[in-house]
Ligand code: FES
């Protein structure tokens with residue numbers, strides 16, 4: 220449970236808000252590189268941390284992310300012409316480069332130097348891992364560019380997509396790090412007898428409805444694990460990382476990890492970036508890359524043409540099938556991530572956390588809130604928040620079976636920090652899809 224004030228502090232992300240200021244200290248995933256495919260290709264609209272922006276790739280290949288409104292009379296630059304290293308407003312022809320300078324003002328007398336005094340907001344960008352990242356914070360506090368394992372891999376080893384979620388970012392993050400809901404939300408009917416007993420992960424879920432959640436704080440957020448006891452067979456451990464402020468890595472196959480980055484568009488909407496990468500150098504099929512984040516091989520839920528909205532969404536009640544729910548699956552909704560999105564959106568645009576009742580399996584969520592509030596305070600006091608120093612770039616997530624009662628973090632540490640592969644990791648086997656929490 221949070222006070223109303225704490226809830227507001229954690230959920231509001233606009234300029235000048237405490238959380239907004241904290242988030243502006245990190246590189247923000249802003250767009251997929253293919254959305255701005257080539258020099259002078261059309262601009263796109265994006266919304267980050269309650270700011271209306273446009274992104275465009277200049278003639279020289281650099282990507283600009285600038286305020287969406289023309290400095291003249293506020294026309295939207297999405298309608299603009301992307302030409303010769305600048306974006307030209309089609310109302311009166313003013314043109315802006317990727318640093319926000321007005322570089323041409325044809326509607327004013329030629330001798331005027333007015334254009335030299337005019338700017339629009341512009342943010343530094345980098346491209347890494349097929350993502351355009353923006354830095355929206357104080358220039359002197361800009362951290363090193365993102366350099367995760369997946370941003371270094373060849374394109375063939377990385378699947379990445381994004382999808383619009385109609386809720387505040389925090390309940391999306393909290394849904395992601397809540398590893399106890401798998402049996403229910405993503406399970407069959409009845410829970411606990413529904414996963415594939417031929418896989419270790421399935422057997423573990425069938426044996427244990429209530430995993431023990433353990434959290435190990437780190438300098439970037441925390442590592443945590445959901446531990447399911449399997450009697451003499453040992454403990455099935457799924458170990459994750461939460462990286463400040465919005466990024467989670469989770470196990471994904473024998474030599475891969477999955478991840479989500481929950482980027483606030485504004486207080487009530489979130490762009491969810493879905494990742495899968497394979498460090499075993501096993502190229503992903505086009506199908507796998509396309510399905511990243513859809514959570515089900517039967518369909519793709521991302522409607523790119525409709526600004527990355529979900530095909531199954533609250534307007535069509537996620538196409539819930541009550542017969543399916545009655546007889547086969549817990550929710551009657553197709554697709555793991557669609558189930559997540561449906562239930563997280565059902566909590567309201569901003570969940571009222573003054574009314575919740577948290578249990579032991581909410582330990583990781585409680586810890587994340589505490590860490591975020593502490594980080595907000597550090598920033599307010601002029602300090603650095605966690606996760607801006609590049610100490611964590613090799614992180615991977617793993618699942619394994621350990622001898623009963625083994626301290627998982629010690630046993631898995633090298634693997635979790637990308638130093639080695641655990642032998643036992645291979646024993647778990649690919650569970651297919653890798654989309655489960
Ligand atoms: S509003 Fe953009 S040039 Fe006039």
Ligand SMILES: [Fe+2]
Pocket residue numbers: 394400401404405555559655656
């Ligand atoms: Fe889930």
